[in-house]
Amino acid sequence: MTTDATTQGELAAATAQRRTFAIISHPDAGKTTLTEKLLLYSGMIRTAGMVRGRKGGKVAASDWMGMEQERGISITASAMQFNYKNAVINLLDTPGHQDFSEDTYRTLTAADSAIMVIDAAKGVETQTRKLFAVCRMRRIPVLTLINKMDLPGRPPLDLMTEVEQALSIHASAINWPIGSGSEFAGIVNRSDNRVQLFSRTAPGGATKVNVETLMLDELARSGRVSDDVMAQVQHDLELIEIAGNPFSREPFLAGEVTPVFFASALTNFGIESFLDAFVDLAPSPGARLADRDDGTEVSVDPIETPFSAYVFKLQANMNPKHRDSTAFLRVCSGRFERDMVVRHHRLNREVRLSRPHSLVAQTRSTVEEAYPGDIIGIINPGLFAIGDTISVGGGFNFKPLPQFQPEIFARIRPSDVGKRKSFDKGMEQMAQEGTVQILRSLNDLESLVAAVGRLQFDVLQYRLREEYRVETVLDVLSYSCSAWLEGEVATFKLPSNSMIVKDHRGRIVVLFADQLMKNIARDRNPDHVLKDMG
Missing domain, CATH: 3.40.50.300 (P-loop containing nucleotide triphosphate hydrolases)
Known part of the structure; x- marks a missing residue:
């Protein structure tokens, strides 16, 4: 174990090398593409292929489920380890789709930091806000990567402002883009005005880009970029120097400021410099809170x-x-x-x-x-x-992992009653994994499935078919919210279009058609408590 000083020193050195992080984003912001490019620059893969490749083409290295490969989305959170320079990187590739937020939230508990990927054309989107809120709640420091700079997008200053206003955090630009869209040519490191100019080496960013380094004033004299682009870069840099937020590591680790980087994961422009900065800035594993058996807290x-x-x-x-x-x-x-x-x-x-x-x-x-x-x-x-x-x-x-309130409910049964045993085995496995929640009627004669989003039911049916050879029939029910019931079931006045069931722990759950029915139930039952799941 760690009983002598030598062993403890080796353990401390190995821990200091670790960077364990998750990538969070709204769907289609480029998270899975970024994941693949990090593997490319680490040497884990030799060439990168388009995530949504043509039939028979490559798929992202992190995607393993056939359904993920077909739809071009990440459904399950994968964990990958690779070495980058002097660091050992543990990458948690989380689902971006909101229907899988519960899996993402659980995965974030295992991360020491997060990379927030934002689409340069769309800015801060709904799922990004939700995931950032979880990071803030768990005090996970966040680095921001504004992606897709090779495509038409919004002005960088507007994006910086939106990050601050939408997420209530200070944003500090570590680098700045030179041009955007088809004119995106490189980035400026703000600390020393050193410029990296990029040139493509292969279609779709399949290999590392060529990088030429020079100073900002040299670039201005060289004529390598248009006068309009150069003037815009100089104007923006002067403005953020005066009005922008300075960066220091302590406020970043405290979750008060997010360092912002600009890049194109598809073309690889800016990816290597971002990864270098991530290794320098992101924290190594620290102490974690736990509950002792006697009820006290321990670090x-x-x-x-x-x-x-x-x-x-x-x-x-x-x-x-x-x-x-x-x-x-x-x-x-x-x-x-x-x-x-x-x-x-x-x-x-x-x-x-x-x-x-x-x-x-x-x-x-x-x-x-x-x-x-x-x-x-x-x-x-x-x-x-x-x-x-x-x-x-x-x-x-x-500390216990978060549990989230389902918003969609259904009955599911095997098409072939002869496959009931395989069906039950598959359902038990999916419930253990958290793919869906299993609810049962009070007399145990009927089973329901509950999920955060509709796509989880698609995954459930897909996996029952592919892994357990069971075709299923699924009927979505008309309930949209639920609550745990505390109090006597026999005296609870149930509103119309509602149903009482129990969860896998035997706790009583009430399903409601909508929030109005839930509020009516609260008013009718002052001696009972309707507790939201969470």
Whole structure:
């Protein structure tokens, strides 16, 4: 473990190298493209292909589910590790689609920082606001990348202003774009006025770009960019020097300021300099709060505390050849070693962590050791649930993961009653992973599924068909909100178009047609409490 000074020093050095982060964005802002380009610049892949490639073409390295490849969206959160210069990067590639926000929120608990990707033409969009709010709530420092500078977009100063006003945070430009759209030629580093001029090397940014470095005044004299572009750059730089926010690392780590970068993930323009800055600015893993068994709070130090981790995600059948379930663990403290025996806090028993692995798409690699900040996959024989804490010493649990209120409900059944056993097995697995929530009638004769968004039902049916060979019939119900009920069920006055069920923990849940019916129920039942899920 970490008993002597030498071992502790090695642990501290390994922890200091780690950068564990998530990418957050609205759909189509370029998050998955950026993920792939980070892998390109790290050397993990040799060439990058278009995320929404033609039939038979390449797909993003982080996307493994067939449905993700077909639709060009990220549905499940993948975890990838790669080396970049002197850093060890743990990248959590989260779903951008709002229907999968619950999976994204859980994944954000495993991140020490976040990269917020914004479309230069669309600015701060709805899902971006929601995800940023979660980062702020969890005090996760955020770096902002304004993407798609190679396409027609809004003025950079307008985008900076919108980031500040929409998200209530100070924005500080670390670099500034030279031109935009077809005239996007490079970036200026504001700290020293050093310019990087880019030239394309392959269609679609399949390989690294060529970079030429010179000073801003040299660029102005060279005639390499148009007079109009040069005048705009100089005007903008003068303005933000006078009225802009200065940058320092402490307010960034405190979540008070976001450093802003401009780039094009598609063409690779500005990606390498952004990754360099990320490694310098982003924090390494720090202490995490947990609850002791006696109810008091404890800070789990990554160096001083022996090995501990928690489960933030479950995923079954990631590789059809394996047909197993994987529990994703975030290492919080100490050094992990393959086959080590740890205490499973919820079950109050010892378990051996065998066959640990890391994943990039469907490729598995055995993990011999891991350090704070690392993400490892453990084969899950039904022992692990989302939120479980494991450690060498025991005696505490990391803070519970967020749970979100479903907004869409349905009945689902197998088309072939002979497939009922496979259907039940698949449904149980999906519920454990958090793909959907399972609700049951009070007499246990009827089952419902609940989700944050409609696309989750599409994924549910797709995975039941592909992984369990079960075709299903799904009927969406007319309920749009819900609440836990505290009080006697027998005396609760249920409004029309409402239904009482129970969740997987046996808690009573009331489903309502709309918010009005929910408010009416509150007024009619002053002796009961309707508690929102969360």
